[in-house]
Amino acid sequence: MTDRLRLRISPCPNDTFMFEALLNGRIPTQGLAFEVGFQDIEELNEGVSSPDGPDISKISYAVLPAVVDRYALLDSGSALGRGNGQLLVRRRGDRSPIRRVAIPGELTTANAMLLRFFPSIVDRTPVLFSEIAAAVERGAFDAGVLIHEGRFTYERHNLELVADLGALWERQTGLPLPLGGIVASRELPAEVRRTFDRVLHDSIAYALEHPTVSRPFVREHARELDDEVIDRHIALFVNRYSLTLGEEGRRAVRELTGLPDLRLGWEPLHGS
Incomplete structure (x- = not known):
């Protein structure tokens, strides 16, 4: 469908847990291929803020307003919930x-x-x-x-x-706290953004249905290797909002970012 997409995520267990299936061929990727890099969250935020940013990246929700003209928020892949704040x-x-x-x-x-x-x-x-x-x-x-x-x-x-x-x-x-989300470059064709969003959803669903399969990949990248800590991390940050933001998740993101119109994925924000 396209060249290898430059994908950037963090090495933290919630990201590696969610992305393991699509990166390791456990689910169909609908013709998409990836060149993946693992970076600290501030490096990820700086990456999407640069002119030559990646095609797809994890970001902090706080940086979304600054990059919304160049990156579209995807519906899947968010770290958002209750009881998970800093x-x-x-x-x-x-x-x-x-x-x-x-x-x-x-x-x-x-x-x-x-x-x-x-x-x-x-x-x-x-x-x-x-x-x-x-x-x-x-x-x-x-x-x-x-x-x-x-x-x-x-x-x-x-x-x-x-x-x-x-x-x-x-x-x-009264809302869940949005921590981080996945964005895709607006330079990518709309169909590629739409397809990646679906594939990521399927990857997360696979991980939740087969929670032990990803453990070697998660441990390979985790800063903290204690299995109990990894399990608590995944349980806290990967949830129903990770599969799809839903209306409550979108309201929470609007509250945090101040963006009045949060249409997702392959649709441009602000109707442009």
């Missing part, structure tokens, strides 16, 4: 003022949530998400915002919870 943590027992905070990237939804609920914290430093807990533990920062596996393992680093940003969002909006 955690603001600090060293256990530390009661000094929080001034310096490590964040997983300036373009991330985590940073957007910190700004939304703690606007007075202006000293925010991007740090690779998997290194934030250790950096806070050794005193390099007063606090850090944890995403992905970090929310399950921070107590190992002698850290304690300051605020669950996702819980704050849910109390304020």
Whole structure:
């Protein structure tokens, strides 16, 4: 159908779990082929912000408004739900003022949530998400915002919870929190975007129906190799919204991004 699509996702268990079937030939890909790269979420956000961005990419929802003219949000592949938000943590027992905070990237939804609920914290430093807990533990920062596996393992680093940003969002909006989604370049033919959306849906459905098949692939890329942590990560971030956003998911994305019209996939946003 087309040349190999440049696909970029994170190495985190929710992404590798969802994409394993389509990348490893377990489902028909309808003529699509892929050149895949694994990147940290901030690298993914920067990639779609560049002129020569990938064809398809995972992004933080916070960056969607900046790239919506060039990338269309797909209906499948989102990390969106309840009880899955970012955690603001600090060293256990530390009661000094929080001034310096490590964040997983300036373009991330985590940073957007910190700004939304703690606007007075202006000293925010991007740090690779998997290194934030250790950096806070050794005193390099007063606090850090944890995403992905970090929310399950921070107590190992002698850290304690300051605020669950996702819980704050849910109390304020009544909606699930949109963390990340999959976008496709508007330079791709509409039929290619439509086909990829269907294939990704089928890949996620296959993973949910055969949850153990993807484990070697997931472990190959995971930063945290503990099977219990991987299982908790997948269970939290891969859900019904991953298969399809649905009306509630679209309302949540509109609330976070401020985009008034969120028609998906092969349809252009804003009717253009």
